[in-house]
Amino acid sequence: MARILIIDDERSIRNTLKDILEYEKHEVEIAATGEEGLEHLRNNGFDLVFLDVKMPGLDGIEVLQEATRTHPEMPVVMISGHGNIDTAVDAIKKGAFDFLEKPLDLNRILVTVRNATDKCKLLQETRMLRKQLSPTYEMVGNSVAINQVKEFIQKVAATDARVLITGSNGTGKELVARQLHELSSRAASHFVEVNCAAIPSELIESELFGHEKGAFTTAIKQRKGKFEQADGGTIFLDEIGDMSLSAQAKVLRVLQENKITRVGGDKDIDVSVRVIAATNKNLLNEIEAGNFREDLYHRLSVIVIKVPSLNERTEDIPLLVNHFLTQLCTELGVARKNISVEAMAELQEHQWRGNIRELKNVVERLIILSGPEISLADVKMFATASFG
Structure with missing residues (x-):
C-alpha cells in the first residue's frame, strides 16, 4: 500500500x-x-x-x-x-x-x-x-543511556522537525546528526556541516548565506553559502552557542521564511533545508546572559536530544574499545590487537573528561605503543599521558 x-x-x-x-x-x-x-x-x-x-x-x-x-x-x-x-x-x-x-x-x-x-x-x-556497507557513522553501544538516544533518532529522523543536540565535547553529537540525516527522506541529498565556533564572527554570515561579487574587499566572485549548498538536504550547525547575535537573527529568518539573502545582495533565495543544531553550552544560561536569542532557541529546540557522557555509559566501553581496535588497526595497517580483561577494566574505571574522543585517542596510542596484546601494564604506562 x-x-x-x-x-x-x-x-x-x-x-x-x-x-x-x-x-x-x-x-x-x-x-x-x-x-x-x-x-x-x-x-x-x-x-x-x-x-x-x-x-x-x-x-x-x-x-x-x-x-x-x-x-x-x-x-x-x-x-x-x-x-x-x-x-x-x-x-x-x-x-x-x-x-x-x-x-x-x-x-x-x-x-x-x-x-x-x-x-x-x-x-x-x-x-x-x-549504510550497512559504510559503518562510518555507526552508533556503538547497548547501554540504557545510548539506547534512549537511538530510540529518539528512530522516531524523529523521518520527520523534518528541527533538532537541538546537547552534550559535552567528544560525546558524539555529530554522529547523532549524521544518523538523523541518513535515516531521513533527505538522505540522498547533501549533509552540510558548519562549525560555528571555528569561523570568525565577521565571516560567519558569508559562510552561511554566501555573498555577491564585490560585497566586501576579498569577494572577487559570487559564492554560495552553506544553506544553499544544503538545499534539499540537511545543515548541521555545530557549536551554535558560539554564533554571533547578528548571524543568529539571519538564521531565525531562514527558519521562519525558508529564504536567505546573500551578503551584498537584495534577492531572496528559497531554500528547503532541515536544520540540526548542536551545542556543549547551556543555551538557557546563554539567553540569560544576552548571548543567545530566545526566539531562535525555541525555533531550534522542537526536539532536544541529550547525548550522554562516556562516564554515564561505562558499560559501553568494551564495545567501543573493540570497535576502535578493529577500525584503527585497519587504518594503521597492523594486525588486529586484543586487549586483556584487566586492561579493559582499568579503562572502565577511568573518568573520561574528553569522552569518546579521548577514548579513541587512547586506543590509537595503545595500538601503536603496545605489544600484540594490550596489557594492564600498557594501559598504565602509555595511557596515563592522556589521563592527566
Whole structure:
C-alpha cells in the first residue's frame, strides 16, 4: 500500500483517480490547486504524486519543481489533457517520473503506480545497503543511556522537525546528526556541516548565506553559502552557542521564511533545508546572559536530544574499545590487537573528561605503543599521558 497525493483542478479526475487507487488499497489524499497540494506535501509524507499540468494559480510545472526540490526521491507523475511531446520532455527534464495523457487509461495508471512504488522500495533498500556497507557513522553501544538516544533518532529522523543536540565535547553529537540525516527522506541529498565556533564572527554570515561579487574587499566572485549548498538536504550547525547575535537573527529568518539573502545582495533565495543544531553550552544560561536569542532557541529546540557522557555509559566501553581496535588497526595497517580483561577494566574505571574522543585517542596510542596484546601494564604506562 502506498500513500498517494492527487493534485488536479478537475473534480471528476480527482474523484475517479481516488476511487481507482483506493480500490487497489492505496491511501489517497486530494488537492484542487497547486498551493493546496504543496501544503499537503509540507505536512504529510507521500510515496507518489499525480499532478495536473494546467491549473489556475501555481501550474503543475511550478509545483513539480518545488516538490522535487523538497522531496527528491518522491516520484511525481504528470497528467494533462493538452499533452504534447515538448511538455512531456520538459516535465521529465524537471524531475517528473512519468507523463500521462487524459483521458487516463486504467491499465497505464496501475502500471505507473507499480513502477513508481517499486522505485521507492529500491531506493530505500539501496540506502539501507549503503549504510550497512559504510559503518562510518555507526552508533556503538547497548547501554540504557545510548539506547534512549537511538530510540529518539528512530522516531524523529523521518520527520523534518528541527533538532537541538546537547552534550559535552567528544560525546558524539555529530554522529547523532549524521544518523538523523541518513535515516531521513533527505538522505540522498547533501549533509552540510558548519562549525560555528571555528569561523570568525565577521565571516560567519558569508559562510552561511554566501555573498555577491564585490560585497566586501576579498569577494572577487559570487559564492554560495552553506544553506544553499544544503538545499534539499540537511545543515548541521555545530557549536551554535558560539554564533554571533547578528548571524543568529539571519538564521531565525531562514527558519521562519525558508529564504536567505546573500551578503551584498537584495534577492531572496528559497531554500528547503532541515536544520540540526548542536551545542556543549547551556543555551538557557546563554539567553540569560544576552548571548543567545530566545526566539531562535525555541525555533531550534522542537526536539532536544541529550547525548550522554562516556562516564554515564561505562558499560559501553568494551564495545567501543573493540570497535576502535578493529577500525584503527585497519587504518594503521597492523594486525588486529586484543586487549586483556584487566586492561579493559582499568579503562572502565577511568573518568573520561574528553569522552569518546579521548577514548579513541587512547586506543590509537595503545595500538601503536603496545605489544600484540594490550596489557594492564600498557594501559598504565602509555595511557596515563592522556589521563592527566
